Structures are given as C-alpha cells and as structure tokens.
Amino acid sequence: MSVSVTLTVNGRSVTRSVEPRTLLVQMLREHLGLTGTHVGCDTSQCGACVVHLDGRSVKACTVFAVQADGASVTTIEGLAAADGTLHPMQAAFREHHALQCGFCTPGMVMSAIDLVKTNPAPTERDVRVGLEGNLCRCTGYHNIVKAVLAGAEAMRPPVVPAAE
Amino acid sequence: MYAFNYHKPGSVVEAVALLGQNEDAKLVAGGQTLIPTLKQRLxxxxxxxxxxxxxxxxxxxEDGDGLVIxxxxxxxxxxxxDIVRRRIPALAALAEHIGDRQVRNLGTLGGSIANNDPAADYPAGLLGLGATVTTDRRTLAADDFFIGLFETILEPTEVVVSVHFPVPERAAYAKFPNPASRYAVVGVFVAKTSTGVRVAVTGAGAGVFRETAMEQALSAQFAPDALAGITIDSAALNDDIHASRDYRAHLVTVMAKRAVAAAS
Structure with a gap:
C-alpha cells in the first residue's frame, strides 16, 4: 500500500507517493533530498531531526509522513532568506561558534526558534530547559546557550521609544 | 518496522467501525509511543x-465544576x-514535564492514558484528581479505568473521547524523572478535593495506584509531616536498572511530601 502525501515544505508544495510507514524525516531526506535534517538516535531522544510542523517543533523521526499530509513543514534549509542572508538564530550560532562537529546544529537551531517564539526573552535557565530534547554529543552546550540567548535578542522586534 | 495499512477516519463512529473490521489494528494519536514501538518491531x-x-x-x-479535555x-x-493554568495549575505543571518540548507538541492525553505506561504522568493526574473518562460508549471513573501494566478497562474497539477533571481545592504533582526518558522513576499526584484527599503514585509499581495510608494521614492533617510515620511496602514495587524497589519506596514518600508542600 502506498499513499499520496502533499506537504508544503519551506513554502513549496510537494506531493510524493510513500508507504504509510515512511517517516517524515525519511520523506524529507530520501524523497525530497533535504538532507539538512539529520537522523541521530532515531529514538526521539537526540533532536537532530527537529523540524517545524505547522509552526511547532517536532522530531521528524517520530512522525509518519502521512500524518503530516496537508501540513506546512519548515526545515533548516527554509530558514535563510532567498538572497542567502542567514536567519538571526543561524547567524547567532555562527557568531558564537555554537557548534563543534555540527551534527546536532540543524535540530538545535529549529528547536531554539520554536522556544523563542513562545518565550521571546528567555533566561539562560529557560534555554537550557527548553533545549532538553536536543543532545550535543560534543557537549558543546555552553556556546549553544550563548547563541540562543543572542539569537533571541536579535529576533525580538526593536523597542520603539514612546513619542515625546 | 513492518508495513501496515493506513486509515484516517473523520469521525469517532468511523474509527470504531474500522477497529471492528481490522482485528489487529492500532490507533495512533500523537504517535510518540506507537512509532518507537513499531520501529522496534514490538x-x-x-x-x-x-x-x-x-x-x-x-x-x-470549562464544564461546571471542572474541565473537559x-x-x-x-x-x-x-x-x-489559560483555562487549565487558572483552574487546575497542577495539571498544567504535570503536562509541562512530560518528555521534552517536541514530544509535548505531538503527544496526546488520550494516547497517554490508553497506553497506560506504568511510568507515564497523566495516569497519576487522572487518578489523583478523580477524573472521569468518556469513551464512544460510556463513562469510566479513573479508579476503574487503569487496570495494570499497559492495561486499561477499554474494550478492543473502544475509543477515548475526552476526560473530565473536577477542580480540586488544591493539588500538586512531584516527579523524580529518569534523566534520559523523562518518564517518572516515581511520580506522586496529591489532591485535596471536596470528597477527600487522593494520592496517586506512578512509576513505582506495575501501574498507577492510590496510596490509601497517605490519603488517611493527609485527611487528618494536610502537611508534609503527616507522612513521616508511613512506610511504603516495597515488595510489589518495580525493581530495574533505574532504581531498586527499596529506593522507589523511599522516593514515594519523598515525592509525596514535596507534592503536599507544593499544594499547601
């Protein structure tokens, strides 16, 4: 049995015929060639596969592609602007050298953006707790936390001073 | 994982019919337990x-004296x-510590209670608050719903529709999470309700259970010290690589005291 799945991936509508057991991360990587989303543990613990499903961070290794039928998916490839300008969170990760081997980075960035969406001014503790679903095997958490704090600040709309 | 056929019904009636037509069918709600189970070919x-x-x-x-979820x-x-945070903040706090953010974005209340993992959090919330489960065919008190290890009273074709939680006078949940899975090594939900004190324990045994000795002690005095003289019998508790049964028995008292302190 195969089923037709239509997704809006990074703003583009795509339709593929997949088996029901195909995971969302498999569809992204193997059917659509979007290999920026990584498979780490494949047991919904490490967070390397985090993408946004209708605006919420999820572990794409623990969603069937068919469950996402009709949904909007954003992957790490969909963050930068068309001209290549990095998303503020990506830029913060680069600025603060928030990666060592880089394997966990796409998932970290996707989780961090979702975190900041519900908590625009997180504390260091909020960031550490909020990223509990993402593991860095290099244990490079210190700079990741610094980058998320800086990225959050960059994502906040500037405070407009009250008119005199 | 093995191949399967996929169905997406548009109504509960249709889902029940599909369960009846396909003997070994499984429901998927959020999939946060089912998908890992299928991957392992369990x-x-x-x-x-x-x-x-x-x-x-x-x-x-909101529904009269409670919430329906x-x-x-x-x-x-x-x-x-906002409704849950205002009416039963202990329930919002319980949900906030299930798994991680990504699991919480998909995992569901119905999936959690129908699966009845012995270390899941929601079963303690339902049993502790004296909730009522509505299915496609009947209503069931939490006291009757949870049977044992991954076992509920649900019939093979029965579908959980909603849960009614009565608002307690005060309540809190304290959990000692496994640092990797965030499942409860031991979790204790304590509620002071209009019909008495309820203490529900998850993670410690084969399934969620009420600790009646603690309920009686807290009925006399709702304070952590009221639990000081109570010894938890460890004989029937879980014993595994995460914790021995004696350690779990100790944790039941520690978590119960913390929950009472948080609820006081």
Whole structure:
C-alpha cells in the first residue's frame, strides 16, 4: 500500500507517493533530498531531526509522513532568506561558534526558534530547559546557550521609544 | 518496522467501525509511543488508524465544576492553556514535564492514558484528581479505568473521547524523572478535593495506584509531616536498572511530601 502525501515544505508544495510507514524525516531526506535534517538516535531522544510542523517543533523521526499530509513543514534549509542572508538564530550560532562537529546544529537551531517564539526573552535557565530534547554529543552546550540567548535578542522586534 | 495499512477516519463512529473490521489494528494519536514501538518491531498491526482527522476530539473547555479535555489534545496545549493554568495549575505543571518540548507538541492525553505506561504522568493526574473518562460508549471513573501494566478497562474497539477533571481545592504533582526518558522513576499526584484527599503514585509499581495510608494521614492533617510515620511496602514495587524497589519506596514518600508542600 502506498499513499499520496502533499506537504508544503519551506513554502513549496510537494506531493510524493510513500508507504504509510515512511517517516517524515525519511520523506524529507530520501524523497525530497533535504538532507539538512539529520537522523541521530532515531529514538526521539537526540533532536537532530527537529523540524517545524505547522509552526511547532517536532522530531521528524517520530512522525509518519502521512500524518503530516496537508501540513506546512519548515526545515533548516527554509530558514535563510532567498538572497542567502542567514536567519538571526543561524547567524547567532555562527557568531558564537555554537557548534563543534555540527551534527546536532540543524535540530538545535529549529528547536531554539520554536522556544523563542513562545518565550521571546528567555533566561539562560529557560534555554537550557527548553533545549532538553536536543543532545550535543560534543557537549558543546555552553556556546549553544550563548547563541540562543543572542539569537533571541536579535529576533525580538526593536523597542520603539514612546513619542515625546 | 513492518508495513501496515493506513486509515484516517473523520469521525469517532468511523474509527470504531474500522477497529471492528481490522482485528489487529492500532490507533495512533500523537504517535510518540506507537512509532518507537513499531520501529522496534514490538508490535505488528496490520492497520493503523490515525485519529488526527477527528477535529472534535481536541480542545479544552470549562464544564461546571471542572474541565473537559479532548483525547487528542496535545500536551503542549494543556501546558499553554489559560483555562487549565487558572483552574487546575497542577495539571498544567504535570503536562509541562512530560518528555521534552517536541514530544509535548505531538503527544496526546488520550494516547497517554490508553497506553497506560506504568511510568507515564497523566495516569497519576487522572487518578489523583478523580477524573472521569468518556469513551464512544460510556463513562469510566479513573479508579476503574487503569487496570495494570499497559492495561486499561477499554474494550478492543473502544475509543477515548475526552476526560473530565473536577477542580480540586488544591493539588500538586512531584516527579523524580529518569534523566534520559523523562518518564517518572516515581511520580506522586496529591489532591485535596471536596470528597477527600487522593494520592496517586506512578512509576513505582506495575501501574498507577492510590496510596490509601497517605490519603488517611493527609485527611487528618494536610502537611508534609503527616507522612513521616508511613512506610511504603516495597515488595510489589518495580525493581530495574533505574532504581531498586527499596529506593522507589523511599522516593514515594519523598515525592509525596514535596507534592503536599507544593499544594499547601
């Protein structure tokens, strides 16, 4: 049995015929060639596969592609602007050298953006707790936390001073 | 994982019919337990029935003296609900510590209680608050719903629709999480309700259970010290690589005291 799945991936509508057991991360990587989303543990613990499903961070290794039928998916490839300008969170990760081997980075960035969406001014503790679903095997958490704090600040709309 | 056929019914009636037609079918709600189970080939359903197309299974509303939460309501929606935070903050706090943020964005109330993992959090919340489960065919008290290890009173074709939580006078949940899985090594939900004190324990035994000696002690005096003289019998508790049964027995008292302190 195969089923037709239509997704809006990074703003583009795509339709593929997949088996029901195909995971969302498999569809992204193997059917659509979007290999920026990584498979780490494949047991919904490490967070390397985090993408946004209708605006919420999820572990794409623990969603069937068919469950996402009709949904909007954003992957790490969909963050930068068309001209290549990095998303503020990506830029913060680069600025603060928030990666060592880089394997966990796409998932970290996707989780961090979702975190900041519900908590625009997180504390260091909020960031550490909020990223509990993402593991860095290099244990490079210190700079990741610094980058998320800086990225959050960059994502906040500037405070407009009250008119005199 | 083994191959399966996929169904996405648009109504509960249709889901029940599909369960009746396909003997070894499984329901998928958020999939946060089912998908890992299928990956390990611990289950081999010929058919998977996705409940996410049934919109009236989701939502949170006030209902007289309590809250009604739909079976397909995601943990993250319980965490973020103004209604839950205002009426039963202990329930929002419980949901906030299930798994991690990504699991909470998909995992559901109905999925958690129908699976009845012995270390899951929601079963303690339902039993501790004296909740009532509504299915496609009947209503069931939490005291009758949870039977034992991954076992509930649900019939093979029965579908959970919603849960009614009465608002307690005060309540809190204290959990000692496994640092890797965030499941409860031991979790204790304590509630002071209009009909008495209820203490529900998860993670410690084969399934969630009430600790009646603690309930009686807290009925006399709702304070952590009231639990000081109570010894938890460890004989029937879980004993595994995460914790010995004696350690779990100790944790039941520690978590119960913390919950009472937080609820006081």
């Amino acid at each position: 289950a081999m359903p010929g058919d998977v029935i996705d409940l996410s197309g049934i919109s009236d299974l989701s939502g949170i509303r 739909g079976a397909m309501t995601r943990h993250a929606d319980v965490v973020g609900s």
